[in-house]
Amino acid sequence: MFEAVEVGRKVSKEDFKAREPELHVQLLKAQRSLRKQGTPLIIVVAGVELAGKADVVRRLNRWFDARGVENVAFWDPTDEETGRPYYWRFWRRMPTRGSISIMFGSWYSRPIVEHAHDTINDGDFDRVMDRNRRLERMLRQDGALIVKFWFHLERKEQRRRLKKVRKEGANIHLDQQAQFAERYTDLAATAERAIRQTDTGECPWFLVECGDKRYRDLTVGETLLQTIDHFLEKGNGNGQSQAFHELTPIDIAGADTTILDRVELDQALDRERYKEALEQHQSRIRRHAWEMYERRRNVVVVFEGWDAAGKGGAIRRIVAAVDPRLYHLISVSAPTDEELAHHYLWRFWRHIPPAGGMTIYDRSWYGRVLVERVEGFASAAEWQRAYQEINDFEEQLVEHGTVLLKFFMHISPEEQLRRFEEREKTPWKKHKLTDEDWRNRDKWDAYVQAVNEMVSRTSTHFAPWHIIAGNDKYHARVDVVRTFDETVTAALKADKD
């Protein structure tokens, strides 16, 4: 693969000077266009040591208007980062719509280094590459432009530069660079594997020969310009799959039965047994929450459900047993403008708990396939691809060791009406009822369909949905608290085994 960038290309000083001013102007213009149409641009800068990555980035900072360009390096992860899934540190540095992020190494560095040092095997490496590819496709489909550069340097030339740097002594990474230089062949093999697997039409890699600085920089500049211009020409939709399937009800008797029809809504519990069960579970949760904290195990709980289905009441029964210093409750409402300037999952990633912490989402990323679908805020292509995006996201949480619980609180429309009327009459509940709640009732059937599909597509073995029969509050709360208790207990037991 790398032979093609070991051919000794050079650009003369004169040729560089003749081209650079115009390239500079065109890149500025391209940047303005991206900003105007709200396209985030991610430039991945990866490659062999001493190829001059920092110099290229310096040049790009000069070519682009520095306002709106961020250089992002990923050094050793901080403890806030290691306490969360691997991709959290990348999510927190994602560019906002219309701005540019130049990412050193990005999500490629660590797996490449680990694989070249044989600390992860081929299978694990390929899995990470698959995940990278999916991340990039997801961002691309959300309107981002991603351009990836691999900076290559012949082994001989790298050695020569290493010697020179060693003499100058002005580089803190000298030891690391020397180590990597020794592993040149392994790293090259791994890099090839990485590039091969993640070089897609939508987010391609560009190999850059780095023997000559002027050739290197001009190549990067021209490539960026071409890629951006092409993107702009094709319109914002370029790379965004608009594909979706049409949902036509199938005409078979019983085909319109949904998962919610199977919920036995008449389950109930008397007050005495409710109190007893509640206390029993809560006392165990109280203890286990601290144990989870000690073991640095995170918990993420998602609550979805009909308006007035008892989400708040169930949440209160959980947190009543958890020290308020340990959990964080996120009530999802309208996104802020910083949130709107990112992929829809960003606003949930930012609240992923630190090691040993717990985040409870009162409504969640499932809004994408529920309210956004039903209200038409998301296009069919958007909400249909969200299922996989969500499954990928949740898989990452679980792989990190997060205990993930998802509850859907179900009630009948009649029970909902009764509760709405009750809320109107109760002084400390009145504030919970909005006009929107009444409007949502009209779309009950559309929501049922959306819930059914959500469960069928996102109830996975690592993150199953718990559908709670909510007509009887006592029953519902105990069911939630019991499920929570049992799941955490099982996780702790597995931890100790």
Next chain:
Amino acid sequence: MFEAVEVGRKVSKEDFKAREPELHVQLLKAQRSLRKQGTPLIIVVAGVELAGKADVVRRLNRWFDARGVENVAFWDPTDEETGRPYYWRFWRRMPTRGSISIMFGSWYSRPIVEHAHDTINDGDFDRVMDRNRRLERMLRQDGALIVKFWFHLERKEQRRRLKKVRKEGANIHLDQQAQFAERYTDLAATAERAIRQTDTGECPWFLVECGDKRYRDLTVGETLLQTIDHFLEKGNGNGQSQAFHELTPIDIAGADTTILDRVELDQALDRERYKEALEQHQSRIRRHAWEMYERRRNVVVVFEGWDAAGKGGAIRRIVAAVDPRLYHLISVSAPTDEELAHHYLWRFWRHIPPAGGMTIYDRSWYGRVLVERVEGFASAAEWQRAYQEINDFEEQLVEHGTVLLKFFMHISPEEQLRRFEEREKTPWKKHKLTDEDWRNRDKWDAYVQAVNEMVSRTSTHFAPWHIIAGNDKYHARVDVVRTFDETVTAALKADKD
């Protein structure tokens, strides 16, 4: 001080039940009013161990609408936090306008514990308390409501509870609690000292007797209700000093001479000496930037100055010598809505560099006393009190070990006009010129006055202003780069001595 809350107050179950529902409704109402008028509420929860702070907070979470309430605990600082000034961790958790933050311990815990354990002396402790007081006043003046509770428990009762908890064994903090219990007297003395010094009319402490849980919770609820109602009655301005002085020009010959008149704008450098000096400084900066990184010393650089005065060019000459992985350039433009929902310093605090990093602010917090003053975006009271707020902020940076540099790039109005006209003609500079730049020229004299006052009030021995004669670009750039180089070199030298 604490005798007054050791009198054995109790509330019967019946009295509690008789009052609670109404209190609940009124607190909800109060919360809605605060939200409506965009008042952030900070509830500080501090006090002796085992007084039941977590239980009170749990109750508050039930009384308030959980949407818009955040419980914030400050455990051991993370490495991202220890790499920055002490208050950074509090700034990052400040409530947005209209929401409630319940802060455990907050900015009081660490100094109290340290003082009670004799790791800081009285003088240092008092300085921190002074700083706390100033922080609170600043937030209050920005429209926040701050209510501080100190939860007190008699020594005997604390011992009794400790025994009980020990038996139950469901508390991870048992060891710490036992330790603190042993230091009861020292902690009480320090707490009294803290409360005495920070119990102001605008942000008072409320001592709460905690022998009886119902009395404790009801007291907190009623106190909050009263305080919020009082705040709402007095209007948003309550606690916000509207005081300012009128600036009348003094009628003495020469009184209108400003600091900018003293700048020798005809200083110039020829191209050869420019190149030589630039290279010399840049090569040292290149080396020292890595050394600063190794020593975990942060750098913050502020650039202010007239439009087209050469801020961008000077910044480029610095960053040309710094590895792009080490610095972060913040170009200050319109705040996002998340930024607007906080005190104006928040948007600058959030970009304070991590250990060993560098942040360059292209325009900065000084906008408050420059553009916001001149354009009338900030009231006289607001921009006049900003000088002290800024000095306090910068003092914290410097005390943390940050190397802080502030440059004001000065040019004559004639030179500015020349540059505007040049920009219009140069393809890759055209984008920099906006209509606003032309409008700002009309306010030249008002800006001169604002700059003069800014320098006179914020050029401190720990953070002096460097006013750069900018008519000649070569001279200006070398002056900036030399100042930067010398300051960093001196800091490293001092570090080693």
